[in-house]
Amino acid sequence: MKIITLSEPALLVAALLVVGILLVLQVRRRRLNVRVMWLVVATLAGVTAAVVSQNPPDASGWPWLLLAAVVGGLVGGTRGLFTDIRDVDPDARTLLVRTTWTGLLLWCAAFVGRVALRQIVGRSNPDNSTISLTTASLLVFALTNLLANTTVIDRALRQVRNDPRVTADNFTP
Numbered sequence: 001m002k003i004i005t006l007s008e009p010a011l012l013v014a015a016l017l018v019v020g021i022l023l024v025l026q027v028r029r030r031r032l033n034v035r036v037m038w039l040v041v042a043t044l045a046g047v048t049a050a051v052v053s054q055n056p057p058d059a060s061g062w063p064w065l066l067l068a069a070v071v072g073g074l075v076g077g078t079r080g081l082f083t084d085i086r087d088v089d090p091d092a093r094t095l096l097v098r099t100t101w102t103g104l105l106l107w108c109a110a111f112v113g114r115v116a117l118r119q120i121v122g123r124s125n126p127d128n129s130t131i132s133l134t135t136a137s138l139l140v141f142a143l144t145n146l147l148a149n150t151t152v153i154d155r156a157l158r159q160v161r162n163d164p165r166v167t168a169d170n171f172t173p
Helices: 009-027 034-054 062-081 101-123 128-162
Strands: 030-033 083-089 094-099
Touching (some): 030 034
Antiparallel strands (some): 083 094
8 A cells, every 4th residue: 555645736736625525515505405415324335345245354343343433423513513504494304503613523533543544554565454454443433433423413404493592502412
């Protein structure tokens, strides 16, 4: 696995451009459709199940998957709590949201952690089981992160939908 170095400026610029675009998408206000979020969770669950079932970890690998699931759930739930809900359309199940700076820092920390893990594993001359376990752990982290985030946002939408006194202005997750 080749690591991007400063001697490859085109790859470095492309990588920074992608990260910059992802950061802008995180900061700007955007419409979220909760139904679509649940479809993404279901799709990622299917992909994760397929990857893990093709090359299941041995007994020593399952605790790593459990750790990835717990950390992913904590990060996703926290990110969901730090999502700034600006407007709610309960009938269409959509929200106008913006990630707060705390949520953005958590997103950046998770992104940097993912890159660091891939670099560490890539430089350690891993065998196939290590690569499979790393891939599965990253997928499980992403799945539980997204699941927890979607659950918190869906709960917020249900709270607004079920209580007409709760609006985006006075809602607290």
